[in-house]
Amino acid sequence: MKHTVTNTKTSTPINGRVNDLHKPRSARTGKVWLVGAGPGDADLLTVKALRAINSADIIFYDQLVSEEICALFPKDTPALYVGKVKNNHSIPQEDLNQLLVNQAQLGLNVCRIKGGDPFVFGRGGEELLELRKAGVEAEVVPGITSASGCSTYADIPLTHRGIAQGCTFVTGHAEKTLDVNWNALAQLNHTLVFYMGLTRAGDISDNLLAGGVAADTPVAIIENGCRKDQRDIITDLANFPVAVLREKVKSPALIIVGKVVNMKEQLQVEAWIKEAQLSA
Template identity: 60%
Template sequence: MSKPTHQVKQSVLPFSGKEKGSVSLVGAGPGDPELLTVKALRCIQQADLIIYDRLVSEEICALFPSTTPTLYVGKAKNHHSVEQSRINELLVEKALQGKHICRLKGGDAFVFGRGGEEVMSLKQQGIAVEIIPGITAAAGCTAYAGIPLTHRGVSQGCTFVTAHAETDLQINWHGLALLNHTLVFYMGLSKSQMISTQLQAAGLDSQTPVALIERGCTTDQRLIQGKLAQLPELVVQHQLQSPTLIVVGKVVDLAEQLSWFEQQVASTTAVSTTRLSA
C-alpha cells in the first residue's frame, strides 16, 4: 500500500463557530496489526479523519475504513514531507472544523514520537485530547526477536536512548556504560560508529553482545547479532535499512534460546506453499 504525499496549506483556519472536534493520539505499535489495542482499533474505525505517520505499517493501513479520509504526514531522516510544526497546525485546523481525528503514530506516541508537542498545541487551543498508548518498538521488536529487555541474573533494567536530535545530541555515555542495563537505541543506524566508539571509550567491553532488529514485528523482520566493536561493520555488511533498533547488552545472547517468531513465520510460509502446490 503506497503512502501518498499531500500538499497542505500553510495557515490555520479560523474557528468557524461550529462545535470543536477532538483528537485521539494513538500508538499503532511496532508493525504487527494484531498488536493494536482494542481501543486503538475502535478509534481507527470510528474517526472522521486519520492522520498517520511513516512508521504505521502497511498491514495497519489496510485496516483503515475505505470511506474514512486519510492524510499521510510521514517524516523520514533528512526528508520531512510535512514539518512537525505544520502537523501541529493541521491537527488544530481539522479539530476546529469539528472533526474527530485519529492521529496514528508508530510505536507509542510518548516514546520518541513527539506526541507531547502535539498534545500541547491542541490543549493550547482548548481542543479535547485523549492518549491511547501503543506497544513501543523497544518492547515489541525485542520480544519478537526473543531478546528479553530484563532477565534475572543478566540485566536488572533497560534504558531507551534516541540517537537523533534536532540540534546537538547530548548523551551521558559514561552513565550508560556504568548502568549495567540493556540499552536500546532508536534511530541509531546512521550513528552506529558513534554508538560503538563512545560506549567503548566510556568503559563498556568491546565484546558486549549487540543486536540489530530491522523491520521488527513484521514478516520481513531481520535479526543480526554481533559484538559492540563490530556494530558499524554489521550495518554495512548486512545493508540494514531504517527502521532498525540497536540493542546492546548481555540479554542479546539469549535470543537463540528464546527465538520463536522466525520459526512461526517459516512454518506459516511452508503451510502456504504446500496449499498453493496441492
C-alpha cells in the first residue's frame, strides 16, 4: 500500500515514494544516523548531532523537533516531516522503518532526528533493530532527554542529597490502560517523571494516591520545556489533574512528582538574594 506523508510545517504533499526526491550519489550503501535533538533549545544540540544533520543527504524529523532546530537544516537538503501526535501518525512506524532502510540502500546518508534522546521513549531501538537486520550501517547520536533538560531549565534537580536518591522515568502513553505497577512505583521514594502523561493525569494522581503517596506531594508540570515559551506550573498530587485543565496545559509537557519540586522555590530565592547582594 502506498502512503502519502504530508509535511505539516510547509503543507507540501510528499508522495510515499520518497526515493524519487534524491538520486543516489554512488552504488554503495548509505548510512543512517538516529539523532537525539534534545528537548527544544538548539544550543543543547551536540556537536555530533549537528555534524550528522549537515552531512545528510535527506532528513526525517519528528513532531518534537523544534522550529529553532529545523532552522539549522541545510537549505538544499530535503527535510521531511514524519511526526507523530496522539491519534495522528503521519506515517506508520513500520513503513518509516522500511523507508529508512530503502533510503540507505540507495546510497544516501540519512539523518533521522527525534526530540529528546532516541532511546528514551523515542522508538529508536525499533528503528535501529530494523536497520541492523537489513545490514544497513547505523549510528545512534544521544540527545538530552526531556526529563533532564526540562527539569534543569525549571530549577528542579531530579535528585538531591537528603531528598531524593533516585529518579524513575515513566511513559504516560498507552493504547488503553497504563501497564504500571503503581504500588511499587509509589514505594520507591524516587522522583517520578512522566512523559506524555497529560491525558492520563487523573489516572496518575489516583493510582499514586492509592499506592500511598501523600496528597500534598509537590508536582511540577513543565510545558514547552527548554523553549522560549516554557511554562512551569507547581501544584500537588491531589490537585494536579485539576491544574492541567485549569491552566489549559498543552503538549509537549512533562510531569515531575516528588519533594525535589520544592527545590525550585528555594533555588530561585537564593538567586534573588545573590542578585540583590551584587546590586547593593
